[in-house]
Amino acid sequence: MLIATPPLLVLPFPAIDPVLIQLGPFAVRWYALAYVAGLLIGWWLAKKLCATPALWGGKSAIPPEEFDDAVVWVAFGVILGGRLGYVLFYNLPYYASHPMEALTVWHGGMSFHGGFLGSILAMALFCRRRGLPLMSMLDIAAAVVPIGLFLGRLANFINSELWGRVTDVPWAFVFPTGGPEPRHPSQLYEAALEGVAIFVILQIAIHGFKALARPGIVGGLFVMLYGLSRIIVEFVREPDPQLGYLAGGWLTMGMLLSVPMVLFGAWLAWHSSRRPPLNERVPA
Incomplete structure (x- = not known):
């Protein structure tokens, strides 16, 4: 019988306190700071994209001041949707028995897929109220979301x-x-794929190919690329203990929720690329 032995080279886990600042009962955590920084940096970049007519092939579809x-x-949509998604997708039996625990967001437990749907709903309501084109709003949001994903995974x-x-x-860590046991740093894999790689690809599409001029391309690319990145990382990421593997010892909830994203995102990007540029369309 063979006994697995740990690798000779295991990286030491950095001793970083999850709490950045503690003032009595008040604590500022890196996780909360990542959310705030992602929203603020994303807001700044979104306004900059909207204030650059050349990227739209003419007039911007979204006035920059609307992002204020x-x-x-979007912040409320991400937080409420992320928490609700975690409750429904990842631990429903527990929260059905302990409903008040669903409100304790400070104990952790957020779902990207839930936050994604929550942010879309929030933007749909906002655009309807302000009379703005939803697809262009989603494109701008998709262009800046990788910033928050990168910080969140860190x-x-x-x-x-x-x-x-x-x-x-x-390069394994003992967490x-x-x-x-030494484990894959899957959070860093996700930061590289969902954050850096997707951000670079979308910026190339926006600045090199004027993708904002065809609403839906940027949003579709993001949805497709995120789904692919998540599926790839799920092969080395430990599944949530309350769910484990769903079938065959390899399928996870993250994979299952990401497959529709890949299919829909690919269709949306393809469909949008076949439409004429935004500022060349003839009003009906």
């Missing part, structure tokens, strides 16, 4: 949560909450 209010709507790493499966790769 839109960012508040915060997951600092919190020693959402770590990967046991491995013998030389404080993950037992004695």
Whole structure:
């Protein structure tokens, strides 16, 4: 019988306190700071994109000042949707028995897919109220979301949560909450794919190919690329303990929720690319 031995090279987990500042009962955590910083940087970049007519092939479809209010709507959509998505998709039996625990967001538990749907609903309501084109608003949001994803995944790493499966790769970490076995730093994989790679691809599409001029391309690319990135990382990410593997010892809830994103995103980007540019369309 062979006994697995740990790799000779295991990276030491950085001793970073998840709490940045503690003032009595008040604590500022890196995770919360990641949300705030992602929203603020995204708001700044969104306004800059909307204030650059050349990227739209003419007049911008979204006045830059509209994002001063839109960012508040999106923030509520992300937080409420993210929490509700986690309750429904990942731990419904527990919260059905402990309904008040669903309100304790400070204990952790957020779902990207839920936050994604919540932000779309928030933007749809905002655009309807302000008379703005929803698809262009979604494109701008998609262009800046990778910033928040990158910061959020780094915060997951600092919190020693959402770590990967046991491995013998030389860049493995022994996480404080993950037992004695070395594991994939799947949070860093996601930060690289969902954050850096998707951000670069979308910026190339926007600045190099004027994708904002055809509403739906940027949003479709983001949805497709995020789904693909999440599916890839799920092969090395430890599934949530209350769910485990859904079928065959390899399928996870993250994969299951990401497949429709890949299909819909690919269709939306393709469909939008076949339409004439925004500022060349003849009013009906």
